[in-house]
Amino acid sequence: MKMKSKFLMATAAIAMMAAPALAQEKLKIGMTFQELNNPYFVSMQEALKEAAASIGADVVVTDAGHDVAKQISDVEDMLQQKIDILLLNPTDSAGIEAAVHAAKAAGVIVVAVDANANGPVDTFVGSKNRDAGYKSCKYLGDALGGKGEVAILDGIPVVPILQRVEGCKAALAEFPEIKLVDTQNGRQDRSVALGVVENMIQSRPNLAGIFSVNDGGAMGALAAIQGSGKDIKLTSVDGAPEAVKAIAEGGPFIETTAQFPRDQVRVGLAMALAQKWGARVVPKEVPIDVMVVDSKNAGEFSW
Numbered sequence: 001m002k003m004k005s006k007f008l009m010a011t012a013a014i015a016m017m018a019a020p021a022l023a024q025e026k027l028k029i030g031m032t033f034q035e036l037n038n039p040y041f042v043s044m045q046e047a048l049k050e051a052a053a054s055i056g057a058d059v060v061v062t063d064a065g066h067d068v069a070k071q072i073s074d075v076e077d078m079l080q081q082k083i084d085i086l087l088l089n090p091t092d093s094a095g096i097e098a099a100v101h102a103a104k105a106a107g108v109i110v111v112a113v114d115a116n117a118n119g120p121v122d123t124f125v126g127s128k129n130r131d132a133g134y135k136s137c138k139y140l141g142d143a144l145g146g147k148g149e150v151a152i153l154d155g156i157p158v159v160p161i162l163q164r165v166e167g168c169k170a171a172l173a174e175f176p177e178i179k180l181v182d183t184q185n186g187r188q189d190r191s192v193a194l195g196v197v198e199n200m201i202q203s204r205p206n207l208a209g210i211f212s213v214n215d216g217g218a219m220g221a222l223a224a225i226q227g228s229g230k231d232i233k234l235t236s237v238d239g240a241p242e243a244v245k246a247i248a249e250g251g252p253f254i255e256t257t258a259q260f261p262r263d264q265v266r267v268g269l270a271m272a273l274a275q276k277w278g279a280r281v282v283p284k285e286v287p288i289d290v291m292v293v294d295s296k297n298a299g300e301f302s303w
Contacts, residue, residue, distance in 0.1 A: 027057040027085065027276070029269070030078035032071055034091035034115070034158075036063040038188075038216060039240050040261050041089065043303050044113070047262035048087065051269050066156065068095035075099040085109045085272040087265065090117040093159050109275050113268040114261070115160050122275055125268040125286045129160040129237075132257040132290040133167030133213070136235040138174070139255045139292060140209045143233050147177035148208030151200055153221055155188040155213040164213045164237055181207070186217040193220030201228045212236040215243035215256055225252045239293055239303060248298035255294045262303055264288055 029052055033041050045061055052059045060078055064071035068091050078086065079102060086103045090096040093116055100119030103110050109122055116124040140150065152168060155161045165183075172178050182200055186193030193212070201207055201224060210225070210232060212218035218236035225232045232252055236243060239258025246253040267286055275282045293301050 027055070028060065028081065028083045029057050029085045029087065029272075030060045030062075030075075030081070030083035031087035031089070031113075031265075032062045032064060032074045032078070033089045034064050034071070035066055036061075037065075039242075040215075040238055040259070040303075044089075044261040044265045048265045048269065051266050055273075064091045066091045068092040071096060072099045075103060079103060079106050079108065083108060084276060085111070085269070087268050087272070088112045088117055088121070089114050091158070094118050109272045111268045111272045113264050115158050123268070123271040123282055123284060123286065125264050125271060125288065126160065127259040127264065127288050127290050129163035129290075130167035130170075132237045132259065133164030133169075133211070134171045135167075135257045135290065135292050136164075136237055136255060137168035137171035137211050139257075139294070140211055140233060140235045141172060141175040141178055143235075143254055144175075144178065144209050146175045149179050149181045149204060149206045150209040150211065151182035151184070151204065151207060152180065153186045153193055153197060153200075153210055153212040153217050154183055155186060155217060161188075161213050168211050186212065186220060188214045188217050190216050190220040190223075193217035194224050195220075197221040197224035198227070201225070201230060201232070207232055209233045209235075214238050215240035218243055218253065218256070219246070222246060222251075222253050237290075239291075239301065241302070244293055244298045244301055247293065247295060250295060255292060258291045258293045258301060258303075260288055260290075260303065 062074035086108050097118035104120045112121045112124045184196045186196045215236050215238035234253045235255040237257045243256045
């Protein structure tokens with residue numbers, strides 16, 4: 001992907017600028033994830049470790065399990081370990097603010113990745129989530145010929161998810177004959193989403209399409225749709241390998257708007273390194289483009 005190459009070159013350039021300082025002092029990088037029971041964040045963790053190894057830095061990684069109290073405690077532990085950089089993937093943007101203040105008070109560079117956090121974050125690197133929701137629901141509306149009943153499979157109310165839903169609703173509003181008839185929370189979890197969508201299909205016999213805020217929930221929705229035997233089209237956001245495979249195979253799952261988790265963490269680390277080693281200007285926000293993946297390009301796409 002051209003976009004990925006640009007990000008990699010930018011990251012490499014900043015890492016090379018930092019190399020003289022890094023040779024004198026070994027960096028310690030901490031990253032706390034909202035969850036690691038998700039291939040999206042697993043791929044992000046892998047990319048972080050690869051990037052850190054390339055500059056000889058140590059890495060401390062924690063999994064909050066969607067528990068903000070644990071995430072705050074994890075950050076406190078990292079500060080005790082004298083981290084230089086904190087890459088923060090918040091499970092609760094507002095709830096984590098005290099930890100951001102604590103990190104900054106300790107002289108740590110704080111970069112939020114994938115979801116922003118309240119407080120004095122140095123830089124936020126994340127996908128264009130509103131665009132993702134818009135693209136997926138525009139694709140769904142077009143696939144339905146501009147008419148029919150649709151539903152949204154919602155998720156945990158963090159900013160990226162809220163933005164995807166906002167974008168989706170904006171796209172659906174462009175189709176006068178499409179009616180949004182239901183919004184249910186599948187908690188971005190396959191097993192939860194399966195039950196939610198089964199009930200949704202039973203209560204909405206004319207349902208023609210579903211937008212899921214992430215691919216994990218979409219896989220549960222796909223199982224429910226296939227079990228119902230109905231012709232219900234499904235779109236989503238993420239670009240996860242199993243979702244891309246399902247789209248390539250054909251069937252109800254027709255599109256996912258892909259994010260680039262590896263690039264997000266690489267760029268996030270690059271921004272932190274730039275500030276750590278004296279860059280005069282570091283952007284407060286770095287938006288990462290998203291891309292439609294459907295049957296035409298699913299066979300060639302990967303994170």
